[in-house]
Amino acid sequence: xxxxxxxxxxxxxxxxxxxxxxxxxxxxxxxxxxxxxxxxxxxxxxxxxxxxxxxxxxxxxxxxxxxxxxxxxxxxxxxxxxxxxxxxxxxxxxxxxxxxxxxxxxxxxxxxxxxxxxxxxxxxxxxxxxxxxxxxxxxxxxxxxxxxxxxxxxxxxxxxxxxxxxxxxxxxxxxxxxxxxxxxxxxxxxxxxxxxxxxxxxxxxxxxxxxxxxxxxxxxxxxxxxxxxxxxxxxxxxxxxxxxxxxxxxxxxxxxxxxxx
Amino acid sequence: xxxxxxxxxxxxxxxxxxxxxxxxxxxxxxxxxxxxxxxxxxxxxxxxxxxxxxxxxxxxxxxxxxxxxxxxxxxxxxxxxxxxxxxxxxxxxxxxxxxxxxxxxxxxxxxxxxxxxxxxxxxxxxxxxxxxxxxxxxxxxxxxxxxxxxxxxxxxxxxxxxxxxxxxxxxxxxxxxxxxxxxxxxxxxxxxxxxxxxxxxxxxxxxxxxxxxxxxxxxxxxxxxxxxxxxxxxxxxxxxxxxxxxxxxxxxxxxxxxxxxxxxxxxxxxxxxxxxxxxxxxxxxxxxxxxxxxxxxxxxxxxxxxxxxxxxxxxxxxxxxxxxxxxxxxxxxxxxxxxxx
Numbered sequence: 001x002x003x004x005x006x007x008x009x010x011x012x013x014x015x016x017x018x019x020x021x022x023x024x025x026x027x028x029x030x031x032x033x034x035x036x037x038x039x040x041x042x043x044x045x046x047x048x049x050x051x052x053x054x055x056x057x058x059x060x061x062x063x064x065x066x067x068x069x070x071x072x073x074x075x076x077x078x079x080x081x082x083x084x085x086x087x088x089x090x091x092x093x094x095x096x097x098x099x100x101x102x103x104x105x106x107x108x109x110x111x112x113x114x115x116x117x118x119x120x121x122x123x124x125x126x127x128x129x130x131x132x133x134x135x136x137x138x139x140x141x142x143x144x145x146x147x148x149x150x151x152x153x154x155x156x157x158x159x160x161x162x163x164x165x166x167x168x169x170x171x172x173x174x175x176x177x178x179x180x181x182x183x184x185x186x187x188x189x190x191x192x193x194x195x196x197x198x199x200x201x202x203x204x205x206x207x208x209x210x211x212x213x214x215x216x217x218x219x220x221x222x223x224x225x226x227x228x229x230x231x232x233x234x235x236x237x238x239x240x241x242x243x244x245x246x247x248x249x250x251x252x253x254x255x256x257x258x259x260x261x
Numbered sequence: 262x263x264x265x266x267x268x269x270x271x272x273x274x275x276x277x278x279x280x281x282x283x284x285x286x287x288x289x290x291x292x293x294x295x296x297x298x299x300x301x302x303x304x305x306x307x308x309x310x311x312x313x314x315x316x317x318x319x320x321x322x323x324x325x326x327x328x329x330x331x332x333x334x335x336x337x338x339x340x341x342x343x344x345x346x347x348x349x350x351x352x353x354x355x356x357x358x359x360x361x362x363x364x365x366x367x368x369x370x371x372x373x374x375x376x377x378x379x380x381x382x383x384x385x386x387x388x389x390x391x392x393x394x395x396x397x398x399x400x401x402x403x404x405x406x407x408x409x410x411x412x413x414x415x416x417x418x419x420x421x422x423x424x425x426x427x428x429x430x431x432x433x434x435x436x437x438x439x440x441x442x443x444x445x446x447x448x449x450x451x452x453x454x455x456x457x458x459x460x461x462x463x464x465x466x467x468x469x470x471x472x473x474x475x476x477x478x479x480x481x482x483x484x485x486x487x488x489x490x491x492x493x494x495x496x497x498x499x500x501x502x503x504x505x506x507x508x509x510x511x512x513x514x515x516x517x518x519x520x521x522x523x524x525x526x527x528x529x530x531x532x533x534x535x536x537x538x539x540x541x542x543x544x545x546x547x548x549x550x551x552x553x554x555x556x557x558x559x560x561x562x563x564x565x566x567x568x569x570x571x572x573x574x575x576x577x578x579x580x581x582x583x584x585x586x587x588x589x590x591x592x593x594x595x596x597x598x599x600x601x602x
Contacts, residue, residue: 055493078499085494091354092489092544102490105483106499113483113547158499 004066005030006080006162006193007052012060014047021047022058023217029162034184034194036204038229039214040237045197048214049164052195053083078106082155084165087147093140096131096150097122103157118157125156129183145176152183163187165196169203181207201229201242201253213237226251267548274555278336281562285332286324288566293320330459335565336558337464337471338456338524341516343557344475346531347538347550348513351485352506353414356539360517360531363417363510364424368397369521371428374435374448387522393428394518398510400424454525454579456565464523471519474512475554481509482550489546527579529586530557536593 007029014022022044029035037045051058054069054077062069064080072080082103090099100122101114108114126132131149134142139150148168155163168184169177184194184207198204204211205225213221213228215237221228234242234253241256287293293301301320303309345360353362361367372393376386398421405420439445484505487495495502520527534557538549561578564585568576 050493053497055496074496074501075499078497083494083497085497090490091356092351092486092539094486094544098486098543098545098547102487102498105487108483111480 008063010061014058034188034209036208036211037197043214044217075106081162082158082160084151084155093138097135099139100154103154125153129153145172162193205251286328330461330464334456335561338520339557339561340554341520342530343534343553344478345513345517347535347553351489354489363401363421364397365394365514365517367425367428369394369518371432390522397424397428398514451525453577454527474516479551482546485546529582533586533589
């Protein structure tokens with residue numbers, strides 16, 4: 001018997017007053033997968049993620065571990081799925097350790113404060129991500145890449161096994177982008193399941209067990225990167241010319257700019 | 262910053278609070294030296310008559326009737342205002358927010374003035390001040406949800422601005438129609454804030470809801486860290502954002518409107534105390550909220566001592582906290598950017 005999918009979406013619709021964002025979307029996320037959601041700006045990938053997290057409400061069925069999303073409390077959701085937003089500025093300049101320990105708070109009783117144990121878990125998470133030395137730095141003074149790593153460490157402290165990331169590499173320099181992808185790979189081999197949106201076909205190729213392509217509120221393809229990421233698909237979703245080649249057994253996406261072909 | 266460091270700050274500031282509370286009992290137009298104070302305590306609690314009974318009777322009068330209620334009141338109001346300020350700042354994700362942000366102070370002022378206009382009874386004034394504090398906040402929330410059904414805090418702030426202006430205008434109406442020889446001066450003096458019109462029984466009665474709301478805000482402090490990250494992220498971190506926001510607004514409104522009920526308008530504490538702590542120790546609400554409660558109390562105790570001792574007449578405490586608060590705020594703002602940017 002096949003395992004219950006972690007996330008199962010059926011016939012999901014979402015619209016703003018004047019615009020349909022998602023139309024009849026079916027989607028599943030299974031344990032151990034690393035799924036990259038690929039698509040142009042405004043195709044609905046962020047909306048799909050926010051619906052799955054229960055941050056906004058749409059029409060249709062969303063099940064988390066076989067149970068209807070609406071029967072979950074915020075607390076139960078956080079113990080199943082950790083959300084890693086794009087790094088951002090925080091109005092109050094918390095220390096890195098304080099920031100990471102916030103992932104533990106939903107587990108605490110009303111009258112409890114984070115204990116030594118919670119701080120130990122936070123330090124361990126920082127170590128796992130490889131940024132233990134940042135623990136006492138102020139979050140606001142970190143680089144974009146470091147901030148993104150801190151948010152990933154915070155997700156680890158939630159002890160959820162599924163991570164949802166929205167454009168995890170946006171704003172990071174090339175080296176940090178690659179380091180983050182390595183980290184996703186590493187965590188995936190430790191048993192974490194990932195659903196992430198991305199703007200980069202190359203990143204979807206580098207780190208995904210499955211690529212899901214969205215266009216204008218529909219899911220138009222789902223499969224391995226070599227099945228899904230093709231010349232025709234790049235033309236379809238981004239309206240650009242691109243050549244997908246294989247070099248040294250690795251798939252590469254080479255965009256061809258107008259006037260350079 | 263780790264746990265033990267937090268605890269250390271809280272212990273040190275609590276000891277300071279106790280020290281200043283005792284000093285405030287001794288300082289005044291009739292200064293009491295420490296030695297006499299100890300023999301008075303000995304007389305009071307152990308019945309020892311190691312001194313002049315007539316002096317003890319006088320001390321008993323000064324301490325129990327005049328200074329103790331004032332000291333307790335200063336502690337309660339200082340901590341209520343500073344804590345509410347810190348909570349509102351966390352909720353609106355803005356370090357420049359003060360306890361009056363949702364109109365509670367304007368509403369309570371109007372209520373008190375209305376009470377003085379229609380009744381001679383002090384408890385009518387207090388009840389109306391309390392009621393209108395809540396009505397003003399309710400009005401702000403209703404305006405905010407009427408204008409838009411998004412739960413944006415910006416709309417709530419705008420609702421507060423509207424509500425605050427409305428009740429300030431209504432207060433002007435009351436001042437305009439009030440008897441200029443009796444009621445108007447009473448209203449004006451009351452709005453300047455004062456810790457003097459206090460009886461111990463009254464203070465003790467109102468201290469119960471104030472202490473409870475301050476204590477609950479301290480309990481909730483771990484949630485304020487998360488709330489300040491924005492609604493969506495807070496939700497994803499497993500927090501019931503809506504419930505916490507409602508409870509926090511209720512508690513902060515309760516604490517600040519009770520402070521108006523007991524002492525009129527005392528400004529700036531809710532703004533500068535959390536700022537000073539953020540600058541000196543850090544922004545984590547797990548230490549910011551409890552320390553605000555303690556340092557707010559110390560600040561108002563000291564300000565009250567100055568108001569009693571500086572001149573031969575008592576300076577209204579609200580004027581004094583503004584005069585002390587504004588320069589502190591300017592200094593703090595100059596240095597604060599690192600702590601909240």
